[in-house]
Amino acid sequence: MSKRIWSYSALTQYLRCPLQFYFQRILDIPPAFTPATLAFGSSVHEALAVYHSALQRDIAIDDGEIRAAFLESWDRRKQREKITFTEATTEKSLLAKGIALLDAYLKEPPPQDIVGVEMTLMTPVHNSNGEALPAPMKTVIDLLTRDPGQLLVWDFKTSSRAYSEMETELSLQATIYSNSVWQIYKELPAFEFVVLLKTKSPKIQRVPTTRAPDDFGRLGDLIQVVDRAVKADMYYPIESCLNCSTCAYRKPCRSWISDPCVPKQETSRRISSTDIPFEEDQACNDTA
Numbered sequence: 001m002s003k004r005i006w007s008y009s010a011l012t013q014y015l016r017c018p019l020q021f022y023f024q025r026i027l028d029i030p031p032a033f034t035p036a037t038l039a040f041g042s043s044v045h046e047a048l049a050v051y052h053s054a055l056q057r058d059i060a061i062d063d064g065e066i067r068a069a070f071l072e073s074w075d076r077r078k079q080r081e082k083i084t085f086t087e088a089t090t091e092k093s094l095l096a097k098g099i100a101l102l103d104a105y106l107k108e109p110p111p112q113d114i115v116g117v118e119m120t121l122m123t124p125v126h127n128s129n130g131e132a133l134p135a136p137m138k139t140v141i142d143l144l145t146r147d148p149g150q151l152l153v154w155d156f157k158t159s160s161r162a163y164s165e166m167e168t169e170l171s172l173q174a175t176i177y178s179n180s181v182w183q184i185y186k187e188l189p190a191f192e193f194v195v196l197l198k199t200k201s202p203k204i205q206r207v208p209t210t211r212a213p214d215d216f217g218r219l220g221d222l223i224q225v226v227d228r229a230v231k232a233d234m235y236y237p238i239e240s241c242l243n244c245s246t247c248a249y250r251k252p253c254r255s256w257i258s259d260p261c262v263p264k265q266e267t268s269r270r271i272s273s274t275d276i277p278f279e280e281d282q283a284c285n286d287t288a
Contacts, residue, residue, distance in 0.1 A: 004227075005122075005135060005137075005138050006223060006227075007137065007138045008137075008139065008172065010025060014226050014229075016243060017237060017238045017243050018229070019237040019238075019249075019256060020237075020249050020253075023252055032250075033083070034081040034082065034083050034248070035083075036083050036085045036086070036094060037158075039081065040074075040094055040097075040158065041158045042073065044070060044156070044158050044196065046070070046073040047073065048066075048105070048142070048143075049117055049118050049142070050066055051106070052117045053117045055110055055114060056114040063106055066106065067099050070095075070099065070102060097198055101158060101197075102196075103202075105196060111143060111145050112145065113146040115144040115145060115146055115151065116141060117143055117144075119140065120138070120140050121140075121141065121183075121184055122137070123136060123139070125179065125219060125220045125223055126217060127221050127224055128214075128218060130217070131220075133220055133224060133227070135223070139176060139177050139180040141153055141177060141181070142154055143156075144189075147190070150187075150189065151181060151187060151190070152191070153174075153177050153181055153189050153190070153192070154194055155174075155192070156194050156195075156196065157194070157196065158195075158197075159196070159198065160199070163207045165207065165209075167207075168209045171193075171209070172219070174193075176219065178191050179219060182216070188211070188212070188213075191209050191210065192206055192207065193205075193206070194206055
């Protein structure tokens with residue numbers, strides 16, 4: 001069997017709703033639909049990667065190519081997934097907003113001294129006692145640059161509202177990604193959320209933060225607890241307007257029974273959670 005692999009998306013999904021984690025990552029039930037905001041964020045993310053890769057390789061690229069990369073990514077998602085919209089959003093308006101956000105970002109000074117774009121790292125995590133956990137952490141770094149004297153991790157988000165400093169200070173993503181870079185480069189990086197704001201006039205917000213080794217130990221303690229819960233088949237729903245309103249697993253959730261924690265129609269698919277790889281999926285880069 002394959003070795004368990006944790007990721008930021010897997011960890012936060014379990015913390016948000018263990019039952020959704022179970023449906024997607026243990027039973028491997030495909031989602032019934034993809035919220036438009038998720039597909040939108042992913043498409044903006046892909047277009048930015050095209051831009052940054054060209055900068056890293058010192059290849060000339062114009063704004064039209066970056067807009068085209070965004071639209072092509074959207075079309076690929078639309079062909080393979082059922083994308084759902086809210087009543088207040090149409091495909092046309094969303095695509096126009098995406099172009100406007102990219103144009104706003106392209107007016108910013110371009111990143112310098114790029115170390116990597118879309119870097120996939122597989123690194124250890126240690127608990128507060130300094131013990132390495134059995135499961136490694138897989139991360140995909142949007143952009144890594146070297147500022148004078150320090151590495152900087154960039155993570156891109158699209159959002160309808162500005163991020164607060166408290167959100168950034170408490171962000172598990174900042175902790176996980178900073179730990180991964182620290183493990184590879186043996187130096188503590190800075191971290192910055194670059195938020196593409198879907199306001200009437202698109203804006204770019206930059207929210208910096210840093211992490212220390214004590215934060216990484218606390219992260220390891222948290223993962224140890226969640227890992228024990230997964231091994232013990234601790235899956236249960238956390239029902240709330242925030243969780244359930246856009247959940248693609250609402251139907252199997254309503255059929256869920258507490259013992260043996262399997263929807264009735266899925267009983268025949270019961271598998272062990274031991275040594276299941278929790279691979280990094282396409283992170284949600286959009287906040288509605």
